Amino acid sequence: MTLFPFEGPLSIGPAPQAVEAQAVDPVPVVRLPSGEAARLATRYDDVRLVLGDPALSRALCTASIVPGAMSPDALTNMDPPRHTRLRRLVSKAFTARRVEALQPRVELIVDELLDDMVIKGAPADLVECLANPMPAMVICELLGIPLHERDPLYAWVRAATHVNAEELDHATTEASTYLLDLIGRKRRSPGDDLLTALVSVRDNGDQLTEPELLMTMLSLFGAGQETTASQLSKSVWVLGHHPDQWDRLVLDPGLVPQAVEELLRYVGLGHAAFPRLVSADIELSGIPVHKGETIFPVLTVANRDPVVFPDPDRFDVTRVDAGLHLSFGRGIHFCLGAPLARLELRVALTALVTLFPALRLVDPGPAPDWNTTSVACGLKSLPVAW
Numbered sequence: 001m002t003l004f005p006f007e008g009p010l011s012i013g014p015a016p017q018a019v020e021a022q023a024v025d026p027v028p029v030v031r032l033p034s035g036e037a038a039r040l041a042t043r044y045d046d047v048r049l050v051l052g053d054p055a056l057s058r059a060l061c062t063a064s065i066v067p068g069a070m071s072p073d074a075l076t077n078m079d080p081p082r083h084t085r086l087r088r089l090v091s092k093a094f095t096a097r098r099v100e101a102l103q104p105r106v107e108l109i110v111d112e113l114l115d116d117m118v119i120k121g122a123p124a125d126l127v128e129c130l131a132n133p134m135p136a137m138v139i140c141e142l143l144g145i146p147l148h149e150r151d152p153l154y155a156w157v158r159a160a161t162h163v164n165a166e167e168l169d170h171a172t173t174e175a176s177t178y179l180l181d182l183i184g185r186k187r188r189s190p191g192d193d194l195l196t197a198l199v200s201v202r203d204n205g206d207q208l209t210e211p212e213l214l215m216t217m218l219s220l221f222g223a224g225q226e227t228t229a230s231q232l233s234k235s236v237w238v239l240g241h242h243p244d245q246w247d248r249l250v251l252d253p254g255l256v257p258q259a260v261e262e263l264l265r266y267v268g269l270g271h272a273a274f275p276r277l278v279s280a281d282i283e284l285s286g287i288p289v290h291k292g293e294t295i296f297p298v299l300t301v302a303n304r305d306p307v308v309f310p311d312p313d314r315f316d317v318t319r320v321d322a323g324l325h326l327s328f329g330r331g332i333h334f335c336l337g338a339p340l341a342r343l344e345l346r347v348a349l350t351a352l353v354t355l356f357p358a359l360r361l362v363d364p365g366p367a368p369d370w371n372t373t374s375v376a377c378g379l380k381s382l383p384v385a386w
C-alpha cells in the first residue's frame with residue numbers, strides 16, 4: 001500500500017503520485033505513518049464533496065499526518081452544533097471590516113520590511129526579510145499581542161508542530177498563562193483589536209468561555225503565520241520561474257488580486273486538508289466509501305483537475321477560473337483567515353512588483369530550498385536580487 005504523505009521530493013504543485021491517482025484510481029487507499037489505512041480524494045468534485053458533506057466528521061476523526069496533539073477544542077476539529085456556535089461567535093468579532101481596516105498597517109509593515117531589505121542589500125533572503133516576519137507581525141497586530149510579548153506563543157506553535165507531548169504540555173501552560181494575563185489586561189483597558197472584540201462578543205446572550213477564548217487565540221496565532229509565509233515565498237519562487245508572468249504584473253499591478261488566486265491554485269500548501277471520518281456510506285467517483293473509513297481531501301491535485309481547469313499545469317496570472325480553487329477549503333470549515341491571507345498576499349506582491357520590477361531569483365534552480373519540518377511545506381530561504 002502506498003505511503004501517504006507520498007515519498008519523494010516535495011513539489012510546488014501536487015505530488016506525481018497524486019496526479020496519477022486522479023487519472024486512474026481517484027480514491028486510492030494509502031497507509032499513514034501511523035500504520036493506519038486511509039483514502040485520498042483527488043478529483044475536484046470529490047474533494048468538494050468531502051469538504052462540504054455533513055456525513056463526514058472532523059470531531060470523530062483521529063487520523064493525522066500533522067505532528068502534535070489535536071485539541072478537540074480547536075474550531076477545525078469540531079462538528080456542528082459545537083462548531084456552528086463557536087464559529088458564529090468568532091466570526092462576529094473577526095469581521096471583513098476588521099480585516100479591511102488592517103490594510104494600512106499591513107502596507108506599513110511590508111514597506112518597513114522591504115526598506116530594511118534594501119538597506120541590507122542584494123542578495124537578500126526574501127523568507128527572512130519578508131515572508132516570515134510579515135504574517136507574524138500582522139497576526140500580532142490583529143490579535144492585539146504586543147510584538148515583544150509573543151515568545152510564549154511562538155514556543156507553543158513550535159511545540160504544537162513537533163511530536164513531544166511533554167514539551168507541548170509545558171508550552172501550552174506557558175502560552176495559556178500569558179494569554180489569561182493578556183485577556184485580563186484587555187478587560188481592564190480595551191483596545192481596538194480582535195482579542196478585545198472576542199472578549200466582549202455576544203450572540204443572543206451567548207459568549208465565549210475562557211477556554212474557548214484561549215483556544216481561539218492559539219488557533220488564530222498558529223494558523224495565521226506559516227500558511228501565509230509559505231504561500232508568499234512559494235508564490236515569488238513561481239513568479240521567478242515565469243518571468244513573462246512577472247512582467248505582466250509589473251506592467252499592470254492591477255492584475256495582482258487575480259494573480260494571487262492563480263498562485264493559490266497553482267501552489268500547494270500542505271499535503272492535504274484535515275482528514276474526515278466517513279460517518280455514513282458515500283460514493284466518490286462512483287467508488288463506495290464506507291462508514292468508518294478516513295478520507296484526506298488532497299487540495300493541490302484537485303486544483304489541477306483538468307475537468308475544471310483547462311491545461312491545469314499552465315501558470316497564467318490572467319486565468320479567469322483560478323478563483324474556483326479549493327485552497328481555502330470549502331463548507332463549514334472554510335478558512336476563517338482567507339480575507340486576511342488574501343490581503344497580506346496582495347499587499348506584499350503589489351509592493352514587490354512596484355518597488356522591485358527587476359526582482360529575480362539568485363538561484364533559479366529546478367527546486368526551491370524546502371523547509372522540510374514545515375507543516376505548510378514552506379521554504380527555508382529564497383535568495384533574491386533586484
Ligand code: HEM
Nearest residue numbers: 075076223224227228231273274328329333335336337341
Ligand atoms: C495562504 C494562507 C492560508 C491558507 C492556504 C489556508 C488554508 C486553510 C484551509 C484549507 C482550511 C480548511 C481546512 C479543512 O477544512 O480541512 C483552513 C481553515 C482555517 N484557517 Fe486558514 N489558511 C490560510 C491562512 C489563514 C490565516 C491567515 C488564518 C488566521 C488569521 C487562518 C485561520 C484558519 C482557521 C481558524 C481555520 C479553521 C476554520 C474552521 O474550522 O471553521 N488561515 N485554512
